[in-house]
Amino acid sequence: MLVAKETELRRRYDVRWRLTGLATRRAGWVADPDGLSPLPILNGHWPPRQPRRDVREWLENARADVLFEASSLVAQTGQPAIEHLKAALELDAHAITANKGPIVHAFRELAALAHEKKRKFLYEATVMDGVPIFSLFPLGLPATELRGFSGVLNSTTNVILTEIEKGRSFEDALKRAQSLGVAETDPAADLDGWDSAVKATALAIVLMDVPIKLEQVQRIGIRDLSEDKIRSVRAAGMRYKLVCRAERRGDSVACTVQPELLLASDPLANLEGTSSAIRFDLDVFSISIVEHNPGVEATAYGLLADFLRAVQP
Amino acid sequence: MLVAKETELRRRYDVRWRLTGLATRRAGWVADPDGLSPLPILNGHWPPRQPRRDVREWLENARADVLFEASSLVAQTGQPAIEHLKAALELDAHAITANKGPIVHAFRELAALAHEKKRKFLYEATVMDGVPIFSLFPLGLPATELRGFSGVLNSTTNVILTEIEKGRSFEDALKRAQSLGVAETDPAADLDGWDSAVKATALAIVLMDVPIKLEQVQRIGIRDLSEDKIRSVRAAGMRYKLVCRAERRGDSVACTVQPELLLASDPLANLEGTSSAIRFDLDVFSISIVEHNPGVEATAYGLLADFLRAVQP
Numbered sequence A, B: 001m002l003v004a005k006e007t008e009l010r011r012r013y014d015v016r017w018r019l020t021g022l023a024t025r026r027a028g029w030v031a032d033p034d035g036l037s038p039l040p041i042l043n044g045h046w047p048p049r050q051p052r053r054d055v056r057e058w059l060e061n062a063r064a065d066v067l068f069e070a071s072s073l074v075a076q077t078g079q080p081a082i083e084h085l086k087a088a089l090e091l092d093a094h095a096i097t098a099n100k101g102p103i104v105h106a107f108r109e110l111a112a113l114a115h116e117k118k119r120k121f122l123y124e125a126t127v128m129d130g131v132p133i134f135s136l137f138p139l140g141l142p143a144t145e146l147r148g149f150s151g152v153l154n155s156t157t158n159v160i161l162t163e164i165e166k167g168r169s170f171e172d173a174l175k176r177a178q179s180l181g182v183a184e185t186d187p188a189a190d191l192d193g194w195d196s197a198v199k200a201t202a203l204a205i206v207l208m209d210v211p212i213k214l215e216q217v218q219r220i221g222i223r224d225l226s227e228d229k230i231r232s233v234r235a236a237g238m239r240y241k242l243v244c245r246a247e248r249r250g251d252s253v254a255c256t257v258q259p260e261l262l263l264a265s266d267p268l269a270n271l272e273g274t275s276s277a278i279r280f281d282l283d284v285f286s287i288s289i290v291e292h293n294p295g296v297e298a299t300a301y302g303l304l305a306d307f308l309r310a311v312q313p
Helices: A005-012 A038-042 A053-062 A083-090 A101-115 A136-140 A155-165 A169-181 A194-206 A227-235 A296-311 B007-015 B040-043 B055-062 B081-090 B101-117 B136-140 B155-165 B170-179 B196-205 B227-235 B296-311
Strands: A021-026 A029-030 A066-069 A096-097 A146-152 A236-249 A252-263 A274-280 A286-292 B021-024 B028-031 B066-069 B094-097 B146-152 B238-249 B253-264 B276-282 B284-293
Touching: A021 A053, A029 A053, A053 A083, A066 A083, A066 A296, A083 A096, A083 A101, A096 A101, A096 A236, A096 A296, A101 A194, A136 B136, A146 A194, A155 A169, A155 A227, A155 A236, A155 A274, A194 A252, A227 A236, B021 B055, B055 B081, B066 B081, B066 B296, B081 B094, B081 B101, B094 B101, B094 B296, B101 B136, B101 B196, B146 B196, B155 B170, B155 B227, B196 B238, B196 B253, B227 B238
Parallel strands: A066 A096, B066 B094
Antiparallel strands: A021 A029, A146 A236, A146 A274, A236 A252, A274 A286, A286 B284, B021 B028, B146 B238, B146 B276, B238 B253, B276 B284
């Protein structure tokens, strides 16, 4: 995405970048303050593999101004992503993440650290990829009160429910989701609603300003939904979806993740494939935002948009 | 809306306001730099009626820092709203409008004047009320290319098509829309697609940066759609909606307004009452935004949000 948008970043925003570090499970940890060439890397020609290092040492060697954190979610702890982001901020780099774990487990700490270091901690890519959800509120919807939200935010369960509606068995539908690359080899985090619960918690913490914990989300996955039930409501013009819901109740927020029966006319019901949707109920009106069948570049764009928000004056 | 949000504006944004002028067809033109009391006015106790004055004289007497322009649309000229907004900017006041005519007929001129005077020309309330459409692009979706959009943006035709689907005649459906207060006594601007065409043109001019003219929009209203046709497709799970569509074609934009047959699963199809929706096709993904059954306070909020954007540092 940085390569694809390089000319536009230069011309429209006067922003230039240099790739000075790269760390993946596959390729090890590489740092070079003079810059790594992105095109060979995109073509699979990686720099010589180096042993795993301490994240601080790696960031220092790279002389990082910005860290993009895109490690896998560990729902129960948010680690090691939290440590990566803390290290970046402590070393005066902006910290941008596509991993929602740190919001759920360390939002206030990371936000305070960023404020103290006058750097940005940004996380637009964590929910609905690059669709501006978190960015919408301070600037797009000033002086509003968010009373609640409801969303269908998990692709795997979306694909599975759709395939069962079409007549496939649960097992075949799961295989289909795995072949599409949306479901993990161990799909428990999706099927049991953990992924949805983490997203709902992150949204409630940031947008409703309540320190809710993941354990407080009432969570029911889709495993107990029978294939017959899923198909029979479809004939009546309705659909089951795994819905996240949050509602302000005084000082706190009641948060649920569960299969819900939706009317076909509901914007949350008409989602296929990797599409997702969220409805925000504000004091002034209610709006829904739908993301249509995004690919992996949608997440990359979310990170790029945060990069621009961080480095622009 | 200013009264309802007064405490929040003070506490959250340190913003205070004073109402120093008021001009309506009903109550004439009133100005008092010491401030008019809003609560009696909201209760129908208007200041003594004054004769209609020149807008410049009125703004000067009011010592206006901000003008809220909410006159009715004159699709063919954009007047007198353009003159009102120009006068405000020339007198160093921010110019905020809910009237889309000035965007269609004088966008570049007003934007240039605002830039020159270091004041804001803002217009979020012109399309989908206070839903952040125009605000979304510079900040929420940086470095994207908008390739096209499609929207259902007119309430009157929405209500009429829904009522015909339910079995009412065109005439009864129109009366229903008028009794709901969404249709004008002369509903031609809605039925013939003028309102939709003005909105599509405004969106194309601002978001796609092309100087398209209202006459370039290919426009077909809903008058020639037969009641039978509308009802028969409904039975097949489809709906007619009056759709605005814009698509980039090289340096220009092809823009249409016409009744289109939509699948029930389309977010643009599932709109009742005053709801509206728009889909944006960007290079990085496609998103839809739906506004659910807003009332008149949604437009007022749009003006308030622009007010905050104008006066905040």
